[in-house]
Amino acid sequence: MNKEKKISPPFFAELIMKYFFPDKGKFTTVGDLEESFYHEVNDNGTFKAKWWYCNEVYKSVNPIIKNTFYWGISMISNYFKLAWRNFLKYKTHSSINLIGLTFGIAASIIILLFTIDELNFDKFNTKYDRIGRLITEEFQENGDSRFYPLSAGIIGTTLVDEYPEVLNQTSLFDINVFGRFTMQYEDFKHHEADYLIAQPSFFEVFDYNLIIGDPQKLLHEPNEVVLTETTAKMFFGNENPIGKVIQTNRDWGNFKVTGLIEDPPGNSHLQFSMLISFNSIFTEGSRWRQIVNHWDMSTMKTYLLFSNESSMNAFGSKLKSFQDKHKTEVFGVTEALHLQPMKDIHFGSNNFEMDRNFGARSINTIYILGIIGFFIVLSACINYSNMSIAKYFNRAKEIGMRKVVGATKKQLFIQILSESLFMSILAVAAAIALVYLLLPSFNNYLEKNLAVTSDNSLLFITLLLTITVLVGLISGSLPAFFLTKLKTISLMKMKLKPGNTVSVVKKSLVVLQFVISIVMIFATITVYNQLSYIKNKDLGFDKEQMIIVDINSRDSRNNFQSIKNEFLKSSSVSKVTVSSRVPGDWKGIGEVPVNRVGGNKNEEQRMFSICADEDFLNVYDIKLKEGNFFTGNVLLDSSTVVVNEALIKNMNISDPIGKFIQINDRNIDYQMKIVGVVEDFNFHSLHQKVSPLVISSIKSPFEVIDYYSSKISMANVKETIAYLKTVHEKFDKGTVFEFNFLDEKIDEFYKQDIKEGTIINTASLISILIACLGLFGLASYTAQQKIKEIGIRKVLGATVSEITLIFSKEFLRLVIVAVLIAVPLGYYFMNQWLESFAYRINIGTMEILLSAFAAVFISVATISYQAIKSANTNPIETIRTE
Amino acid sequence: MKLLSRQEEMLLLAVWRLQHDAYGVLIREKLKEITGKEWAFGAIFTMLDRLVHKELLTSYLTDPTPERGGRSKRIYQLTIDGKKALVEIKQIEKAMWEGIEGIGLENN
Numbered sequence: 001m002n003k004e005k006k007i008s009p010p011f012f013a014e015l016i017m018k019y020f021f022p023d024k025g026k027f028t029t030v031g032d033l034e035e036s037f038y039h040e041v042n043d044n045g046t047f048k049a050k051w052w053y054c055n056e057v058y059k060s061v062n063p064i065i066k067n068t069f070y071w072g073i074s075m076i077s078n079y080f081k082l083a084w085r086n087f088l089k090y091k092t093h094s095s096i097n098l099i100g101l102t103f104g105i106a107a108s109i110i111i112l113l114f115t116i117d118e119l120n121f122d123k124f125n126t127k128y129d130r131i132g133r134l135i136t137e138e139f140q141e142n143g144d145s146r147f148y149p150l151s152a153g154i155i156g157t158t159l160v161d162e163y164p165e166v167l168n169q170t171s172l173f174d175i176n177v178f179g180r181f182t183m184q185y186e187d188f189k190h191h192e193a194d195y196l197i198a199q200p201s202f203f204e205v206f207d208y209n210l211i212i213g214d215p216q217k218l219l220h221e222p223n224e225v226v227l228t229e230t231t232a233k234m235f236f237g238n239e240n241p242i243g244k245v246i247q248t249n250r251d252w253g254n255f256k257v258t259g260l261i262e263d264p265p266g267n268s269h270l271q272f273s274m275l276i277s278f279n280s281i282f283t284e285g286s287r288w289r290q291i292v293n294h295w296d297m298s299t300m301k302t303y304l305l306f307s308n309e310s311s312m313n314a315f316g317s318k319l320k321s322f323q324d325k326h327k328t329e330v331f332g333v334t335e336a337l338h339l340q341p342m343k344d345i346h347f348g349s350n351n352f353e354m355d356r357n358f359g360a361r362s363i364n365t366i367y368i369l370g371i372i373g374f375f376i377v378l379s380a381c382i383n384y385s386n387m388s389i390a391k392y393f394n395r396a397k398e399i400g401m402r403k404v405v406g407a408t409k410k411q412l413f414i415q416i417l418s419e420s421l422f423m424s425i426l427a428v429a430a431a432i433a434l435v436y437l438l439l440p441s442f443n444n445y446l447e448k449n450l451a452v453t454s455d456n457s458l459l460f461i462t463l464l465l466t467i468t469v470l471v472g473l474i475s476g477s478l479p480a481f482f483l484t485k486l487k488t489i490s491l492m493k494m495k496l497k498p499g500n501t502v503s504v505v506k507k508s509l510v511v512l513q514f515v516i517s518i519v520m521i522f523a524t525i526t527v528y529n530q531l532s533y534i535k536n537k538d539l540g541f542d543k544e545q546m547i548i549v550d551i552n553s554r555d556s557r558n559n560f561q562s563i564k565n566e567f568l569k570s571s572s573v574s575k576v577t578v579s580s581r582v583p584g585d586w587k588g589i590g591e592v593p594v595n596r597v598g599g600n601k602n603e604e605q606r607m608f609s610i611c612a613d614e615d616f617l618n619v620y621d622i623k624l625k626e627g628n629f630f631t632g633n634v635l636l637d638s639s640t641v642v643v644n645e646a647l648i649k650n651m652n653i654s655d656p657i658g659k660f661i662q663i664n665d666r667n668i669d670y671q672m673k674i675v676g677v678v679e680d681f682n683f684h685s686l687h688q689k690v691s692p693l694v695i696s697s698i699k700s701p702f703e704v705i706d707y708y709s710s711k712i713s714m715a716n717v718k719e720t721i722a723y724l725k726t727v728h729e730k731f732d733k734g735t736v737f738e739f740n741f742l743d744e745k746i747d748e749f750y751k752q753d754i755k756e757g758t759i760i761n762t763a764s765l766i767s768i769l770i771a772c773l774g775l776f777g778l779a780s781y782t783a784q785q786k787i788k789e790i791g792i793r794k795v796l797g798a799t800v801s802e803i804t805l806i807f808s809k810e811f812l813r814l815v816i817v818a819v820l821i822a823v824p825l826g827y828y829f830m831n832q833w834l835e836s837f838a839y840r841i842n843i844g845t846m847e848i849l850l851s852a853f854a855a856v857f858i859s860v861a862t863i864s865y866q867a868i869k870s871a872n873t874n875p876i877e878t879i880r881t882e
Numbered sequence: 883m884k885l886l887s888r889q890e891e892m893l894l895l896a897v898w899r900l901q902h903d904a905y906g907v908l909i910r911e912k913l914k915e916i917t918g919k920e921w922a923f924g925a926i927f928t929m930l931d932r933l934v935h936k937e938l939l940t941s942y943l944t945d946p947t948p949e950r951g952g953r954s955k956r957i958y959q960l961t962i963d964g965k966k967a968l969v970e971i972k973q974i975e976k977a978m979w980e981g982i983e984g985i986g987l988e989n990n
Contacts, residue, residue, distance in 0.1 A: 008951075021927065027953050028905075028906070028943065028953060028954055028955060028956035029906060029923070029927050029956075030951070030953060031906075031950035031951060031953030031954065031955065032905065032906030032907050032910075032923065032950075032955075032956075033906075033923055034950050034951045034953070035907045035950045036906075036907050036910070036923070039907075056922060056923045056924065059922040059923070059924040059925075060922070060923055060924030060927060060928075061924070062924075063924070063928075
C-alpha cells in the first residue's frame with residue numbers, strides 16, 4: 001500500500017503535460033495518461049513506466065512547440081522584413097525618426113553612464129556600507145549652523161575605546177592644516193599640495209591598492225611616506241622608489257619612501273598624491289601632541305568603521321550622550337557631532353566647509369540630468385508616434401488587406417509594435433556608435449572616466465535593453481492603438497478622416513514637444529545671462545592684470561619689504577602689496593572669533609580674517625567708506641583693524657571709527673581699534689553673500705602674509721613673470737616660484753556652473769533638433785494631405801504668400817500654446833537654479849520674449865520649406881488626377 | 883463534405899464500439915487491439931480534438947476517479963454528423979470494392 005503510493009508519474013513531465021493540455025482545468029488527458037501509466041507499472045515495472053510516460057509527453061508536446069516556434073519565427077521575421085522595406089520606402093520619415101531617436105538615445109546613454117559612475121562613488125571600498133565620517137556642526141550666534149567634516153583627533157580613538165560597535169577609526173590631516181611645502185629629491189623640486197597625513201589604520205578602513213609594502217607595517221614610524229604611482233614617477237622616474245629619501249623645507253625634515261600605492265580611483269572622494277605617516281607631525285613640533293589630544297581643536301577628518309550597517313545607522317543618536325560625557329567649554333556646547341555614512345559623502349556634502357571632497361555634487365544634478373534625458377527620449381518617441389500615425393494612413397490598404405485575410409487585432413498590434421521595435425533597435429545601435437565617437441571628448445570635458453567596464457557592463461546592458469524595449473513600446477503603442485481600432489471597410493476605401501481623438505492627441509504631443517524645447521531654450525538663455533552677469537559684475541575690487549605670487553618659505557616672508565621693492569623696480573609692475581589672502585582666494589580664508597569688548601564667550605562669532613599691508617587698498621582699488629587704512633607704521637598699525645560694512649551691520653556698531661572689538665587668538669583676547677571701514681567687496685565667489693571681514697595689519701598676531709599681489713601692464717607679460725621669478729629666487733632659494741593670474745583663478749569658481757551651462761545648452765540643442773525634425777515630418781505629411789486644397793486655392797487666385805500663411809497658421813497655433821505653457825514652467829525652474837547664487841539676475845520679459853520668439857522663429861523656418869514648396873507647385877499637377 | 887481519413891475512421895469506430903467507455907485509455911487500447919500497433923497518446927489527443935472541432939464527436943465529463951489522480955474522464959460520443967461521415971465512408975469503400983473478388987493475395 002505504502003509502496004503503491006510512492007509510485008507516481010515523473011513530476012516534471014506531468015507539469016509540462018498540465019501546462020500544454022489543461023482541458024479547461026479538468027486535466028482529463030493527464031488523467032488518461034496517468035491511468036495508463038499504472039498499467040505500464042504493472043506490466044513492465046516502475047522504471048520502464050516512467051520512461052514510457054516521459055516519452056509519451058515528449059511525443060505529445062513536441063509538435064506543439066515546433067509549430068509555435070516555426071510559425072512564430074517566420075511571422076516575426078516577416079514583420080521585420082516589412083519594417084525594413086517600409087524603412088527604405090519612406091526615406092524621409094524613416095531618417096527623421098532614426099536621427100531623432102539616435103540623438104535622444106545617445107544623450108540618455110551618456111547620462112546613464114554618468115549616473116552609474118556617480119552612484120558608484122567610493123564603492124570600491126569593500127567596507128563601503130559601514131564606514132562613516134564625523135561631521136562637526138558649529139552653532140552660530142544668529143541661530144544658523146556651519147558644518148565641517150573635521151573633528152578633534154582624540155574623538156576617534158575614544159569612540160573606539162568606548163563603543164564596541166566602533167571597530168576601528170582612522171583620522172587624516174589634509175592641506176588645510178599644514179599647508180603646502182616644498183619637497184626635493186636631488187635637483188628636482190616640487191611644491192606639494194595634495195598629500196594626506198594618515199594613520200596606519202588607513203589601510204584597515206579603506207581599500208586603496210598597495211603595490212609595494214605591507215599594510216600592517218606601513219605608516220607606523222615618523223617621517224614615512226607612501227607615494228602614489230604618479231608621484232613616484234615624478235620624483236624617481238622608473239627607479240624603484242622604496243628606501244629613497246625626499247627632503248622638505250619643513251621642520252619635520254626628510255621623508256623616507258616605504259610604500260607604493262596605486263593612484264586613487266577617479267570615483268574616490270579622497271584624492272591624494274602621497275600618504276605621510278601621522279607620527280611625522282610630532283617631529284614638526286611638540287605642540288601637535290596637545291592639538292590632536294585637545295577636545296576643542298577640530299582639525300582632523302575622522303572615519304569610523306562599524307561592525308555592521310545597522311549599528312552605524314543607529315550610532316548617530318549616541319553621539320549626543322558621548323558629547324555630554326566629555327563636555328568642555330566648546331565641545332558639546334557650541335558644537336554638535338554628526339555621523340555621515342560613506343554613501344552620503346559624494347552627494348550629501350553640499351554645505352560643508354573646509355571639505356576637500358573630490359567631485360562632490362548635489363544629487364539634484366543627477367535628477368536634472370535624468371529628467372532632461374527622459375524628456376529628450378520622450379520627444380523622439382513622440383516624433384515616431386506622430387509620424388507613424390501619418391504614415392500608416394498611407395498604408396491603410398495594407399492593414400485593410402491583412403484584416404480581410406484574417407489578421408486579428410492582436411496580430412496587427414504586434415506587427416506595428418515590431419516595426420517600432422525594429423526602429424528602436426536600429427536607433428540604439430546607431431546611438432552606441434555615436435556615443436563611442438563622442439565619449440572621449442565628453443570625458444575630457446567632464447573630467448571623468450566614463451566607460452563600460454566589466455563592473456558595470458551587466459547593469460549597463462540591462463538598462464540598454466530596457467531602453468530599447470521601452471522606446472519601441474512607447475513610440476509604437478499609440479499608432480498601434482489607433483490603427484487597430486479602425487474599421488476594415490474604411491481602411492479598404494482609404495476613407496480615413498483622422499478621428500477627432502487622433503488629431504487632438506497628435507496636437508497635444510506636438511505641444512508637449514515644444515514645451516520641452518522652449519523650457520530648454522529658456523534655460524539656455526537664463527544660464528547664459530547669469531554667467532555673463534557674474535563675469536562682468538563689479539566685485540568691488542580690481543581683479544584684472546593681477547599676478548599673485550605665493551610665499552612658501554620663511555625667507556620669502558621675512559624679506560617681503562626688499563622683495564616688494566625689487567618687484568617695483570620693473571617698469572611693467574605698477575603696484576605691489578602683501579597680504580595673507582587675496583580677494584577671491586582659492587585656498588580658503590582663515591577665521592577668527594570676534595566679539596564686542598567684554599562680551600560673553602557664547603556671543604563670540606567666527607569671522608573671516610586677512611592681514612594686509614598699507615598698499616592693499618590702493619592695489620586692489622577697494623573703496624574706503626569711513627576712516628583711514630593702515631599707515632605703514634608697524635607700531636601704530638599692529639593694534640588696529642579695518643573692517644567691512646557687513647561686519648558693522650552684523651555687530652550693529654554705530655559710528656564705528658575709534659570703537660574697539662575683541663578678537664581671540666589661541667585663548668588670548670586682543671582688543672583691536674577700528675580705524676577704517678571699507679565698502680563690501682566679494683572676496684568669495686558670487687554664490688555667497690559678502691560675509692563680515694576683519695583686515696588686520698601684517699604684524700597682527702592673527703595672520704601671516706602669504707601672497708604678493710602685483711598689478712602689471714599687459715605688455716611683455718612673459719618678461720615680467722621671468723623678472724618676478726628672478727627676484728623671488730634671489731631671496732628664496734628653497735622653494736619653487738609659484739604664481740597665478742587672479743582673474744583666471746576667480747573664473748575657476750564658476751567652472752562647475754559653466755559646465756552645467758554647457759550640458760544644458762547641448763541638451764536644449766538636441767531637444768530643439770528633435771522637435772524640429774518632428775515638425776518637419778508633420779509639415780510634409782500635411783502638405784501631402786492638403787495638396788488638392790492648395791491646388792484649388794491657387795486656381796481660384798490665392799497667392800503664394802497667402803497659401804504659406806494658411807499652411808503655417810495651423811502649426812503656429814500649436815507653438816503658441818506651447819509657449820504659454822512653457823514660460824511659467826521655465827520661469828519656475830530657472831528661479832530655482834538662480835537660488836544657488838547670492839548675486840543673481842532676475843528673469844525679465846527679455847528672456848521670456850526671446851525664448852518665445854526663438855521657438856516661433858525656428859518652427860516657422862522649419863515649416864516654411866514645405867509650405868513654400870507646396871505653394872509653388874503647379875495646380876495642374878495636383879488636381880488633374882482624381 | 884471532406885472524406886474522413888483512415889485514422890479518423892478508425893478512431894470514430896473505436897469510439898462507437900466502446901460506447902459509454904470511450905475515453906482516452908480505452909480508445910488507445912482498442913486501437914492497439916485492432917491494429918496491433920502502439921498508438922502514442924499525443925496522436926490520439928490531437929485527433930480527438932480535431933474531430934470534436936469538426937463536430938463529429940462530442941464529449942462529456944464523468945465524476946473524478948481516484949485511480950487517475952482524482953481526475954475526471956472525458957467520454958467521447960459520435961454526433962449525427964459523425965455517424966453520417968462513417969456511413970458515407972463505408973458506402974464509398976463498399977462502392978470501391980464492388981465486383982472485386984480478390985486481388986490475388988488474400989490467402990497468403
